[in-house]
Amino acid sequence: MRYMLLIHQDENIYKSSSQANVTAMSSDYAAFNEAMRKAGVLLSGERLQFTDTAASVRVADGRTEVLDGPYADTKEQFGGFYMIEAPDLDQAVAWAARCPAAQNGTVEVRPIWELTGN
Structure with missing residues (x-):
């Protein structure tokens, strides 16, 4: 099963x-x-640029609104991700615990919702 390791750090x-x-x-x-x-678990991963380079987009009443920076003001920011292949959630959590970001931030582990059909 595929999992995303979502890195949140200050x-x-x-x-x-x-x-x-x-x-x-x-x-x-x-x-x-x-x-x-x-270990053959890494499918992809990227580090993101800082939030001051971001834009948040929302459509309300047919109008597109663009905000500079992240939408939420939080202590930790979404800084990057890994997509891995692991047999189960326990193994994905074990990889997340090894991620350097877990030492001073949070690594969220989320299963990928596998789409079927076209």
């Missing part, structure tokens, strides 16, 4: 980190990515 941690800390975080993610590749 992006200010990255904005205010020293280059040494950023390098350490990058190597932690590189090791995590390699472990998932070797």
